[in-house]
Amino acid sequence: MAHRTQHDGVLVVGAGLAGLSAALSAAPRKALVLTGAPLNHGCSSAWAQGGMAAALSAQDDPALHAADTVAAGAGLVDPERAALLAREGAAAVRRLAELGAPFDRDAAGDFSLSLEAAHSRARVARVKGDQAGRAIMAAVSAAALAQRHIEVRDGMRLRGLLQDETGRVRGVVVEHGGQLHEITAPAVVLATGGIGGLYAVTTTPPELRGEGLGLAALAGALIGDPEFVQFHPTAIDIGRDPAPLATEALRGEGARLVNGNGEAFMAAYHPDAELAPRDVVARAIHAELAAGRGAFLDARAAVGDHFPDAFPAVFAACLSGGVDPRVQPIPVAPACHYHMGGMVTDERGATSLPGLFAAGECASTGVHGANRLASNSLLEAAVFGARAGAAAREAEAASARITRTAAAPVLPEGAVTELRRAMSAEAGVVRDATGLSRLLAQLDALEAAHGRTPELVAARLTAACALDRRESLGAHFRADAPETPAEPRRTLVTLDALPASPACIAAE
Structure with a gap:
């Protein structure tokens, strides 16, 4: 029989940006964060390259960001949730900067903003070209560890949800060191990431296999849009698992997609060519590969000798596979990158099951629709993670008998x-x-x-x-x-x- 302990506060499963944002906003209530890997390992947030999209310039406006989000989602985005995300986005980016995230700045000290596909304005705040996720997570992890109300326990694998006779979620079953442990809490926030590990070719940590989503579904939670899986068009095709990512910002800088004959092909698939929506670009590359013509990202003219400083992660990944992107086109292929589906939540992160909240990629907040807009994922994690933590801290302990405990x-x-x-x-x-x-x-x-x-x-x-x-x-x-x-x-x-x-x- 599993050993049971009680936590009087918010129980967060997952230590990516969504999970740590929830833990930080749970204050002054105690927050216990459970994670399988040590902080900054095993989460997609730390691997994100592009950055965070937000209306941060005088030429931009939250309404424009919301409109772009709705347009990218192909008719399934909740306009009110998109407006909320865009409205709170700039403050979320500035809050992360205050925590120490070293976003790129221009000569005037303002955010240096990049243009990415399907955005009508340059609004993506980046760190050293392709280091945003790693740098943001380093800052947020340090902030979380410095908070007296937060405790982090790693080596914890989620194995089940505890429920009482009313169906309310009352805690979790975790495995640690080969032993099962039950931890009860007034509220549980699942921030367990996506389903990339269910695919043979993925850009995400392969240990992220949709376990939070699956366990919530087994507990009876309402699931939204699980069929919508985003495939990043330009994973670096060098036979690695997971596949390294050639950030979309490269195409924003002018890199072109070419086939094995050196012919640019995107204009034949979409008038926006390299800056077409991700799904269009992914299918175009898939078609070129299926036809035997090959697919490559040619950044020699757009970036060239600046690669080591401008895009260090991409440069290092290419070199590890024997490709020098300064003088060679980068072989690319589509890879599972992001899951738009998840546990359906309201604007506070509450799921259909009392006591259970969700944030980040495992949640379906309504802001991504059928196709997530580039660089909205870290933003959603920060905005809705904080909202979930704030709502979960108001939960009160329940008294009904716990009836479901199986892993x-x-x-x-x-x-x-x-x-x-x-x-x-x-x-x-x-x-x-x-x-x-x-x-x-x-x-x-x-x-x-x-x-x-x-x-x-x-x-x-x-x-x-x-x-x-x-x-x-x-x-x-x-x-x-x-x-x-x-x-x-x-x-x-x-x-x-x-x-x-x-x-x-x-x-x-």
């Missing part, structure tokens, strides 16, 4: 490898009914062999709702149904409402 089964690493290959093959950049049906049959077999693991639940939600959405929208592209709907509708579903021959609940 979910574990998926063996061999099965994880099989799952990742299947997800990349059948639920990738281009999908169709045949492949998705094949994937669901494979998930059935894995579940029969290993039980309902959180990874398999997250994969099933993604695959089943991708099969059910018989249309192409945003990052979800069906080769057998390329038409875009006149009136897009969100997918809202619970696991119990997901039948074996899948049909998701489409809600207005």
Whole structure:
């Protein structure tokens, strides 16, 4: 039987930007942060290159940022949530700067802002070109460790959610050193990241396999839009797992996408060429690769000798794979990068389950729709992470008897490898009914062999709702149904409402 302890405060699972933002804003209430890896390891926030988008200049306005966010989301963005994100965005960036995040500045001391795809203004605050995530997380981690109300425990793997007889979430089951532990708390904030580790080619930490999403679904939480997975178009194709990222800022600086013959091809796919929306660029590169022509990012003229100083992370990654981007085009391929779906939350981060909050990539706040706007992810993590922590600190301890304590089964690493290959093959950049049906049959077999693991639940939600959405929208592209709907509708579903021959609940 697992040992049970009680935490009188906010319990946060995940130590990326969303989780630490929640912990910081939980003050003066105690916040206990549980993380599998040490701080700054194993979270996508630390790997983010592009930066944080916000209306920080006199030429910009939150309404313009919100409008760009809505446009990128292909009809599924909640306009009120987008307005909230944009309205609170500049203050969130400035707050991180005050904590010590060394954003690039111009000669006047103002933020040095970059233009990225689908933004109508230069509004992306960066750090040394491609170091934003690492630098921001270093500053936030130092701030969190300095706070007396925050305790961080690493080496903790989330294995289950505790629920009482009313269905309220009352804590978590974690594994530490091979032993199970139950920790109760008045409120739980899940900030467990995305599902990149479910794909064979990903730019995110491979240990992020949608476990928070899967466990919340098993507990009965409402899940939104799980079929929408964003594939970053320009992962550096040098055979590494995870794949290093060639930041979108390179295309903002003028780098061009070319095929193996040196021919620029993006203008044939979209009038905005290199600055087209991410899903368009990803499909164009996928098509060039499928046709055998190859795909490369040529930054020789745009960046050239400035690479080591302007984009040190990209430069180092390329050199590690035998490519010198100063004199050679960079081989690129689409890779799983971000999950727009997640636990449905309100503007405070509350999920459909009392006592459970969510923030960051595992949440569905309504701001990303069918296709996340570039550099909105760190912003959402900071804005809605802080909101979730502030709301969770108001939760009061419940008295009903805890009735659900079981830990979910574990998926063996061999099965994880099989799952990742299947997800990349059948639920990738281009999908169709045949492949998705094949994937669901494979998930059935894995579940029969290993039980309902959180990874398999997250994969099933993604695959089943991708099969059910018989249309192409945003990052979800069906080769057998390329038409875009006149009136897009969100997918809202619970696991119990997901039948074996899948049909998701489409809600207005």
